[in-house]
Amino acid sequence: MQDLSDPRGFGYGRATVQAEIGGRTYRLAALDGFEENVGAVYRTLGGRNTGRDPGDWMPMFGVLWPGAVALAERVAAEDVAGLDVLELGCGLGLPAIVAASRRARVVATDNHPHAGAFLAANARHNGVEVSFAELDWRDEDAVLPCPRFDRVIASDLLYSAQLVPLVVGQLARWLAEDGRAWLVDPGRLALPSFEAEARRVGLQVEVDVLDEGERELFGIDISW
Ligand SMILES: C[S@@+](CC[C@H](N)C(=O)[O-])C[C@H]1O[C@@H](n2cnc3c(N)ncnc32)[C@H](O)[C@@H]1O
Numbered sequence: 001m002q003d004l005s006d007p008r009g010f011g012y013g014r015a016t017v018q019a020e021i022g023g024r025t026y027r028l029a030a031l032d033g034f035e036e037n038v039g040a041v042y043r044t045l046g047g048r049n050t051g052r053d054p055g056d057w058m059p060m061f062g063v064l065w066p067g068a069v070a071l072a073e074r075v076a077a078e079d080v081a082g083l084d085v086l087e088l089g090c091g092l093g094l095p096a097i098v099a100a101s102r103r104a105r106v107v108a109t110d111n112h113p114h115a116g117a118f119l120a121a122n123a124r125h126n127g128v129e130v131s132f133a134e135l136d137w138r139d140e141d142a143v144l145p146c147p148r149f150d151r152v153i154a155s156d157l158l159y160s161a162q163l164v165p166l167v168v169g170q171l172a173r174w175l176a177e178d179g180r181a182w183l184v185d186p187g188r189l190a191l192p193s194f195e196a197e198a199r200r201v202g203l204q205v206e207v208d209v210l211d212e213g214e215r216e217l218f219g220i221d222i223s224w
Pocket of ligand 1: 060061062063064065066067068088089090091092093109110111112115135136137138154155156157159
């Protein structure tokens with residue numbers, strides 16, 4: 001019986017990606033694309049019931065999306081030393097790794113069954129310690145090593161309207177009273193409803209357009 005938690009059995013196409021952040025080069029083990037690996041997932045799973053929503057196996061975690069690079073730059077521009085930092089939907093975890101290299105205590109989270117393996121390898125290759133926890137935003141009873149975080153960071157999570165209340169719920173659940181959340185979004189259509197939902201639960205939201213060359217990205221600062 002194949003161990004589905006082991007990415008090696010999925011025949012993913014692999015790549016190494018790199019990013020220059022705050023004067024340092026970070027190298028990450030990644031997939032060679034998102035669309036390119038959807039077929040590998042469905043060939044491996046066949047029609048079997050894994051106990052998870054089939055959409056949860058989509059290999060979005062394995063790509064360094066542009067928002068992650070912008071978020072990592074934001075992390076590198078701030079003093080996060082000694083802070084408790086939570087990354088939601090971390091994928092390859094570049095922002096989490098940058099925060100750890102700046103001496104933050106970091107918990108990186110994602111619900112994809114293979115994100116933890118990539119995060120652990122990438123933290124090791126870049127010489128930092130990052131804890132990983134499998135966290136699904138639909139799980140209302142989740143427990144993490146820290147009850148509340150000084151910084152909650154996330155990039156490119158608002159790609160579907162159904163995710164908006166879940167992501168807002170996570171911010172409300174984990175952000176410390178005097179904490180700050182930094183999100184980056186590539187202008188997904190759900191961004192306006194995210195702003196409205198965050199304000200509805202009492203969060204303060206500021207959205208700025210980031211200057212990231214050809215790609216328009218939005219930086220979202222959140223506090224209570
Ligand atoms: C577009 S990717 C972004 C990955 C990374 N933040 C980046 O910008 O490169 C979205 C991420 O959210 C994760 N995700 C989607 N739904 C989730 C859920 N319900 N709970 C936790 N993570 C989820 C996916 O596994 C994936 O890693």
